[in-house]
Amino acid sequence: MSNSSLTSLIYDARLRGYVFQFLILALIVFGVWSLVDNTVTNLAERGKTVGFGFLTANAGFQISDTLGTWAMDYSVGESTYLDVYFIGIINTFLVAILGIVGATFLGFTIGIMRLSRNFIIRSFATVYIELLRNLPLLLQLFFWYFAVLRALPSKREKIDIIPDFISVNITGLYLPAPVVESGFIYSVIALGVALVMTFIMKRWAEKRQLETGQRFPVFWAACGVLLLLPLAIFAMTGSPLEWTFPEFKTDGPMLRRGFQSGTGMVLVPEMMAVWLALTLYTAAFIAEIVRAGILAINKGQTEASYSIGLKPGLTLRLVIIPQALRVIIPPLTSQYLNLTKNSSLAVAIAYPELVSVFAGTALNQVGKEIEMIFMMMMVYLTFSLATAAFMNWFNARVKLIER
Amino acid sequence: MKKLTLAALGVAGAMIASTAMADGHGNSTLAQVKEKGFIQCGVSQGLPGFSNADDSGNWTGLDVDLCRAVAAAVFGDSDAVKFTPLSAKQRFTALASGEIDILSRNTTWTMTRDTQLGLNFAGVNYYDGQGMMVPTALGVTSALELDGANICTNTGTTTELNITDFFRANGMSFNLVAFEKADEVVAAYDSGRCDVYTTDRSGLAAQRGKLTAPDSHMVLSEIISKEPLGPVVRQGDDQWFNIVRWSLNAMINAEELGITSANVNATEFNDVSPSVARLVGKEGNFGAELGLDNKWAYNIIRQVGNYAESYEANVTPLGLARGVNALWSDGGILYAAPIR
Ligand SMILES: N[C@@H](CCC(=O)N[C@@H](CS)C(=O)NCC(=O)O)C(=O)O
Numbered sequence: 105m106s107n108s109s110l111t112s113l114i115y116d117a118r119l120r121g122y123v124f125q126f127l128i129l130a131l132i133v134f135g136v137w138s139l140v141d142n143t144v145t146n147l148a149e150r151g152k153t154v155g156f157g158f159l160t161a162n163a164g165f166q167i168s169d170t171l172g173t174w175a176m177d178y179s180v181g182e183s184t185y186l187d188v189y190f191i192g193i194i195n196t197f198l199v200a201i202l203g204i205v206g207a208t209f210l211g212f213t214i215g216i217m218r219l220s221r222n223f224i225i226r227s228f229a230t231v232y233i234e235l236l237r238n239l240p241l242l243l244q245l246f247f248w249y250f251a252v253l254r255a256l257p258s259k260r261e262k263i264d265i266i267p268d269f270i271s272v273n274i275t276g277l278y279l280p281a282p283v284v285e286s287g288f289i290y291s292v293i294a295l296g297v298a299l300v301m302t303f304i305m306k307r308w309a310e311k312r313q314l315e316t317g318q319r320f321p322v323f324w325a326a327c328g329v330l331l332l333l334p335l336a337i338f339a340m341t342g343s344p345l346e347w348t349f350p351e352f353k354t355d356g357p358m359l360r361r362g363f364q365s366g367t368g369m370v371l372v373p374e375m376m377a378v379w380l381a382l383t384l385y386t387a388a389f390i391a392e393i394v395r396a397g398i399l400a401i402n403k404g405q406t407e408a409s410y411s412i413g414l415k416p417g418l419t420l421r422l423v424i425i426p427q428a429l430r431v432i433i434p435p436l437t438s439q440y441l442n443l444t445k446n447s448s449l450a451v452a453i454a455y456p457e458l459v460s461v462f463a464g465t466a467l468n469q470v471g472k473e474i475e476m477i478f479m480m481m482m483v484y485l486t487f488s489l490a491t492a493a494f495m496n497w498f499n500a501r502v503k504l505i506e507r
Numbered sequence: 508m509k510k511l512t513l514a515a516l517g518v519a520g521a522m523i524a525s526t527a528m529a530d531g532h533g534n535s536t537l538a539q540v541k542e543k544g545f546i547q548c549g550v551s552q553g554l555p556g557f558s559n560a561d562d563s564g565n566w567t568g569l570d571v572d573l574c575r576a577v578a579a580a581v582f583g584d585s586d587a588v589k590f591t592p593l594s595a596k597q598r599f600t601a602l603a604s605g606e607i608d609i610l611s612r613n614t615t616w617t618m619t620r621d622t623q624l625g626l627n628f629a630g631v632n633y634y635d636g637q638g639m640m641v642p643t644a645l646g647v648t649s650a651l652e653l654d655g656a657n658i659c660t661n662t663g664t665t666t667e668l669n670i671t672d673f674f675r676a677n678g679m680s681f682n683l684v685a686f687e688k689a690d691e692v693v694a695a696y697d698s699g700r701c702d703v704y705t706t707d708r709s710g711l712a713a714q715r716g717k718l719t720a721p722d723s724h725m726v727l728s729e730i731i732s733k734e735p736l737g738p739v740v741r742q743g744d745d746q747w748f749n750i751v752r753w754s755l756n757a758m759i760n761a762e763e764l765g766i767t768s769a770n771v772n773a774t775e776f777n778d779v780s781p782s783v784a785r786l787v788g789k790e791g792n793f794g795a796e797l798g799l800d801n802k803w804a805y806n807i808i809r810q811v812g813n814y815a816e817s818y819e820a821n822v823t824p825l826g827l828a829r830g831v832n833a834l835w836s837d838g839g840i841l842y843a844a845p846i847r
Contacts, residue, residue, distance in 0.1 A: 150603070150625030150742045165667040166674075166683040180671050246691075253698040259657070274699050275657060275682075358646045359702060365655055365680060373700070374684070451596075451662070454686040454695070460662060464596045465685065468663035471624035473600055 143474065158470045159186040165465055167191060167456050168372060169365075171198050188466050192458030193483055199378050199457065200444040200487070206383035207443060208436075211390025216420070218395050229391065236388035242449050244385055249377035249453040256373065259362045262352060271350060275362065277376065278350035281369035285344040294337040295330070302326040374455040378447065386443045390436060397432035398424055429502045437495035441488045458483060536608055536740070536747035537581070537798055545587040548574035549607035552592040552688060555713045556825045557613050557633075566590045570611040572817040573632055573738050575810070576754040577609060580803040585810035594687050596663030599624050602741060609751055610739040613707060615665045620739075629751040631737040632814075633822075634831045634840060636730035637669050638708035640715070643725050645702060650729040654679035659692050659701035661685065666706050669732040693717045707734050712825040750797050757804035759843035760786055761813035763834055768812040771805060785846050793846060804846070814841070 113119060144154055163185050167173050172191030176183065218229035236244070256274040257263055264271045271278050302325075309320035338345070350368030353361050363370070401424050409419040451460035463480045467473065540546050550558035550570055558568040575585040591607050602610045603625055613635075614620075616628040639658075641647050650673070660666045662685040674681045684701055686692045693714050696704040704711070708730065715721045738755065740748050761767070764783050766774065774787045784790035787805040794801035811817065818829065833839025 147625070152623070152625040164671055166671045166681065168684050169682055180675060250694060250698065253695065253700055258699045259702070357652070358644070359652065360655055365682065372684075451687050453691060454659075454662070454684045456685075460685075460687070464687065465662050465667060468596060468599065469619065469668070471599060471603075471620075473603065 147474075152471070154474065155472075156475055158472055158475075159189070160184050161470070163188050163466065163469070165469070167461055167465075168374070168454065169370060170195050170372060170375060170456055172456065172461075185462075185466050185470065189458075189462050189479060191456065192460070192462040192480075195375075195455065195461070196444075196447055196457040196459075196483070197487070199375065199382060199447045199450065199455070202379050203382035203386065203443050203447065204440050206379065207386035207390055207439070210383060210387035211439075212394050214387060214391035215394025215398070218391060219398060233388045233391050236385055237392070241381065241385050241446055242452060245377065245381040245449055245453060248381045248384075249374065252373050252377050252380070260354075260358070262363070268349060271352065271363075273362065274373065276370040276372045278363055279369045279371070280347045280349050281367075283346040283348055285346065287341040287344040290341050291334050291338040291344075294334040298330045298333040301329050301333075305329070372455075374450070374453050377453055378450040378455045378457075382443055382446060385446075386439055389439050389442075393432055393435045393439065394428070397428035397430075400431045401427050426502065430499070433495060433499045433502065437492055440491050440495070444487055444491070445484060536744050537750065540581060540608055544582070545589050546574060546578050546581065546609065547591060547607045548577075548588050549591050549593045549598055549601050549610040549612055550574070551612045552594060552690070554613060554689065554710060555716065556822045556827075557709065557713065558590075558592075558611070560590070560592070567821060569633060569817055569821045570613060570736075570738075572811050572821070573611045573751075573755060573758075574609055576758055576807040577751055579806040579810045580750060580754045580757075580797075580799055583800060583802070583806045585806075594663070595661045596687055598663075599626065599739075602626060602739060605741075608740075608747070613710065613736045614739055615707075615734045616737050617665060625742045626739050627742050627748050629738045629740055629748055630755045630843075631735040632755055633709060633736040635707045635709050635734040635736050637666055637705060637732040637734055638711050638730060639727045640696075640704045640711050640724050641702060641727060643723050647727070650727050650731065651677060651679075653681065653703060655681065656702040657682045657684060657700065658703040658705055659684050659686070659696045660705050661689055661692055662687055664706070665732065665734065670705050673731045689714060690717070707736070709736075709822070709825070709827060712827050746798055750799065753793075753797060753846075754803075754807060756843040756846070757786065757807050758811070758814040758817065759834070759841055760846055761804070761808045762815040763836065763843070766808055766813060767816055768809055771808040774805075782845070782847075791847075 147154060161184060162181055163183055164180060166180055167178055167188070170191070172178070172194035175194050176187045176191050178187060178191060214229045214232055217225050218233065220226045220229070253274055256272060259273060259275050262271045262273040262278075269280055305320075305325060306322050309322045313319055348367055350370075351364045353364060355361070405423055405427065406419055409423040410416075414422065447457055448459040450457045451464055454460070458480055463476055467476050470476075548571075550566065550568075553559050554568070556568055558566060558570045560566050571590070574588045574590070578587040579585040581587070591601065593601050593607075593610075593612060598610055598612055598614065599620070601607050610626075611632075613633070614628075615635075616631060620626055621628055639650055639653070641653075647653065653674075658670060658681050660670065660683065667683065667685055670681070670683065684695065686695065689706075689710070692704065692706075695701060697718050704714075704724075706714070708726065711726055715724065718724060738751050740751055760782075761771075764780070764786060766783060766786065771787060774783055774789070779787070779789065781790060785793060787808070788794055788801040788803070792801065794803040797803065800806070812820075818832070829837070829839060831840050833841060835842040
């Protein structure tokens, strides 16, 4: 009898399922544990410890002036390795976001050009795509960096883009810098309030239109609210924002001529080259995705839209693109993720992003490979997951609602 | 621990455990090296005089010779070496992970590196210091005039730290542009991105030839740091550490004793002093103590040469005189422990 109940237990599919799941779980837990334990032992054998204590130690190296160093108020000997980590993150995100924006605009433009009926426009787009898609990104990065450097005048000279406001030379692009004084926060809050008001207004206007058929000029009202409210508060708090302008010296000792540090804002050529290279490279891929997306829409849609009198531009904007987006967004997301990860190549041309400054310079000083690589991976993972989540949300919004 | 590791290997699959098992346990570096038949040596990506590959991929240089010396000691064949070019940033990870057996790449011996990175420095094969190069047109004669300068250098180096210290100590500001590879540093400096190129003085001499107009640049007289450069091994393998340390010592002692690749052969037939007899393996059991053939040092001298020969072939052409790197008996600070 006990025998038969045992047999029935063995043949119980559900129980068997549990047992196997448990076994696999146990194996994974054991695997992870022994991996960690093994690593710690191996490290201990070499006299190394595991831990994140190093993050509070002071970093003893200078980092090139960038958004990150400015935002973290970096100062050698006072800032910690944790600050260095954040500088890396900020600089990585800066080029990633700028690159995503740039590549999206350029990619859509080139993709649509590729479908143009004009031979010259079409061929230009084709050549662009084939050229940029097929050359290694690192090569392009070097090309743009050294092309940018060669093209710009030396440190003691400059080209004025808008005299006294925007100028450029080999050390970077110089712009006026805002200096925020106390009280500026109220203007920011006002902008936030204005945004919320606009949102509520839009809801209300939609509802009213549904109910009464009357339209409300939401766009103009929104512009008014968004501009006037913050500006009014700004003026009332006594305009707490100053601008400093880049200062350029043409006399004195040779070394001190040129733009004076600490005046205005500078975008270093390393950043511009990374941005340029990431944008141009990724745009080529996005262009192909856009083209494929548009071609995927049945020709009948275009014909139908023409037949109700829409012009080609409007047809594209109102009929084709909204439908094509469904096809475009998933591969577009991958391109955004690629761009972010590709930004780590910037280490080659001295742009202080995460891989360069944290997993490079800092890692070399403290030698905590495992901890630091882990911290670095978490950043890319978080950013990738966030991008993917956002794009999925966006995809859900634009996807075809079947009626 | 080992048993658990093996168990983990068995059940969780080779994939998970392989990285953890890669090195450190059981197998000594010497045994591993002997099994694969060559030494994997980490060098620079191209620093003339120290480690540099020609068009056909032959590596030469003072740092390269050190690896060849170890190969001669271990295998009796100075060609049993493979080279891995590494950037400053990659080098310690490459050594710690077991990708290379020796790091011989103009690497400065510092306390942090010695104590916190799980590495050991096996000696010093070049005493250096950090210098600065500027275009002559800048009209600068002293490093103290460099307030506000843009400075190009390599990331992951002591250079970054020293230059920061120097500017802080002198109350000056500067902007650092740090590249991963030396070639980009040189190209950026050459294009005028930076006013100053800073690195080890040996590095300045070596890289200078890559500039478009080497003569319109000058090296400032200040030496802002101590850079004892030497070979590095993983911590925890004393035997391998000894082999590398004594391979270097053998080259220096050979110079001191006047033994060269040309005359070492003769020591076999002629009467020699006891020191020489120990060096070339006629007396004593020094090779066996290292786990090597008793002719270990003989092979080094025969195939690679003594320190002076290596220096003259590689570093002298850069225009760098022996200076502090002369033997202690010649007014320098090169001083190797005796073989006895
Ligand atoms: N000795 C310093 C600096 C070593 C270093 O990387 N120097 C550069 C500039 S001379 C170099 O060797 N570059 C050659 C390369 O990257 O291959 C250190 O150990 O941190």
